[in-house]
Amino acid sequence: MLEGFGPIVRKDLRLELRSGESTVALLSLSTLILVVMVLVFGPGGARRAEVAAGALWLALIFAGTMGSTRALVAERETGCIRALLLSPVEPGTIYAAKLSVAMIFMAEAGAGVLLILVLFFNLEFGRALLSLIPVFLLGILGLAALCTLLATVSGRVRGGAMLLPVLVVPLFIPALIAGSKASAAVLSGQPLGSVITWIKLLCAFDVLFVAAGYLLFEHVILED
Amino acid sequence: MADVLLQAQRVAKFFGDRPVLHALDFSARGGEAAVIVGRNGVGKSTLIRVLCGLARPSAGRLLLFGREPTTLAAPEFRRIGVLLHQTLLYPNLSARENLEFYSRIFGIVDCAAHALRWLERVGLSRAAEQPVTALSRGMEQRLAIARAMLADPDLILLDEPFAALDADGAALVTALIREALARSAAVIFTAHSPLEIMGVDLGLFKLEGGALSPFKEDGRRGPLRSLLRRL
Numbered sequence: 001m002l003e004g005f006g007p008i009v010r011k012d013l014r015l016e017l018r019s020g021e022s023t024v025a026l027l028s029l030s031t032l033i034l035v036v037m038v039l040v041f042g043p044g045g046a047r048r049a050e051v052a053a054g055a056l057w058l059a060l061i062f063a064g065t066m067g068s069t070r071a072l073v074a075e076r077e078t079g080c081i082r083a084l085l086l087s088p089v090e091p092g093t094i095y096a097a098k099l100s101v102a103m104i105f106m107a108e109a110g111a112g113v114l115l116i117l118v119l120f121f122n123l124e125f126g127r128a129l130l131s132l133i134p135v136f137l138l139g140i141l142g143l144a145a146l147c148t149l150l151a152t153v154s155g156r157v158r159g160g161a162m163l164l165p166v167l168v169v170p171l172f173i174p175a176l177i178a179g180s181k182a183s184a185a186v187l188s189g190q191p192l193g194s195v196i197t198w199i200k201l202l203c204a205f206d207v208l209f210v211a212a213g214y215l216l217f218e219h220v221i222l223e224d
Numbered sequence: 225m226a227d228v229l230l231q232a233q234r235v236a237k238f239f240g241d242r243p244v245l246h247a248l249d250f251s252a253r254g255g256e257a258a259v260i261v262g263r264n265g266v267g268k269s270t271l272i273r274v275l276c277g278l279a280r281p282s283a284g285r286l287l288l289f290g291r292e293p294t295t296l297a298a299p300e301f302r303r304i305g306v307l308l309h310q311t312l313l314y315p316n317l318s319a320r321e322n323l324e325f326y327s328r329i330f331g332i333v334d335c336a337a338h339a340l341r342w343l344e345r346v347g348l349s350r351a352a353e354q355p356v357t358a359l360s361r362g363m364e365q366r367l368a369i370a371r372a373m374l375a376d377p378d379l380i381l382l383d384e385p386f387a388a389l390d391a392d393g394a395a396l397v398t399a400l401i402r403e404a405l406a407r408s409a410a411v412i413f414t415a416h417s418p419l420e421i422m423g424v425d426l427g428l429f430k431l432e433g434g435a436l437s438p439f440k441e442d443g444r445r446g447p448l449r450s451l452l453r454r455l
Contacts, residue, residue, distance in 0.1 A: 007328040079310030090298045
């Protein structure tokens with residue numbers, strides 16, 4: 001069922017290693033957003049955990065929408081997506097590969113963002129930061145699923161890259177609330193078990209958008 | 225008689241309100257070759273995209289191997305080879321990496337050796353490690369043709385395969401078309417002017433005003449036709 005998944009992912013990662021386009025876009029944009037957040041709210045204060053969690057998600061959502069779907073957008077620009085659609089690879093598998101690549105780019109940028117976050121907000125490397133990892137991974141899975149599907153839709157219109165955040169952000173709000181609340185809680189020292197409701201919401205969001213993307217990709221990618 | 229591999233029944237295509245193709249009837253059997261001739265902008269590329277199942281017809285019915293393209297099982301796409309205006313090659317991958325990648329997703333065994341064989345076949349062995357961005361337009365076209373023919377497809381649709389090719393390149397394409405026909409593949413391609421390939425019974429069609437009709441000889445020979453007659 002996932003025949004062709006591995007070669008597509010490996011090819012996208014190889015292309016990224018050569019150009020670095022997505023990594024540079026994601027890291028520079030997310031760093032900029034973090035710097036702005038630190039300048040506006042200050043690094044310390046009683047609500048440090050909440051501000052740090054908000055900054056993390058804000059950086060991820062905007063950098064993610066701008067940079068993570070670069071592989072898919074480039075594939076459209078060169079027309080290579082047509083060759084994939086005319087190959088024995090299932091459209092759902094192409095979606096799964098593109099989603100995985102977007103998630104890898106986001107995770108890579110997220111690791112950088114977390115490091116900067118620790119430095120900017122004087123957070124401690126420790127259990128709180130480790131507890132943040134599952135929340136963070138669930139969040140980027142949902143965001144990558146949504147971005148990959150909507151980049152396919154926005155790629156059909158002129159200036160679609162600018163349209164993507166407008167489409168993604170409203171739909172991502174439930175996951176954004178869950179992710180930022182759970183992140184703030186674990187960063188302030190609460191155990192992961194105390195945010196299980198938010199984690200369940202993130203899981204539900206992921207299942208919904210991964211399944212929707214897998215099933216709808218074939219219909220939105222085909223030409224009129 | 226060979227199976228009908230492609231059948232277009234009253235196929236039409238509109239872009240918005242603008243009709244590009246009108247109620248076309250067309251079919252191709254294994255071992256048959258057809259060339260569709262037409263001026264620039266007449267809809268040849270659109271026709272190829274519709275016939276390979278990449279673009280949906282606005283009206284009518286298209287059958288590939290007896291089934292509608294949307295109901296074709298993914299492995300059936302191994303049987304279709306398509307060359308479009310865009311070369312469908314990754315600019316930052318080398319010629320070898322491109323063919324290896326496509327061999328892999330087409331499930332070809334020993335894809336590295338297969339890619340090298342095809343590079344040699346299209347005369348690009350020396351340029352194997354060059355990125356596509358460094359290739360000339362003619363070399364890129366050769367590589368694109370290799371990509372389309374890589375899996376020995378049964379149905380081959382080529383949009384202006386002779387574009388940007390020199391005499392050797394044109395000879396290469398005619399040889400590949402002959403080989404494909406010899407193994408009972410159907411080959412449909414487009415061209416600006418009518419042409420002949422020695423030893424090949426080529427169906428000539430003219431696309432004009434969105435309608436497809438058998439091409440009638442008017443005594444004129446374009447430079448491409450004269451060249452191919454010699455090959």
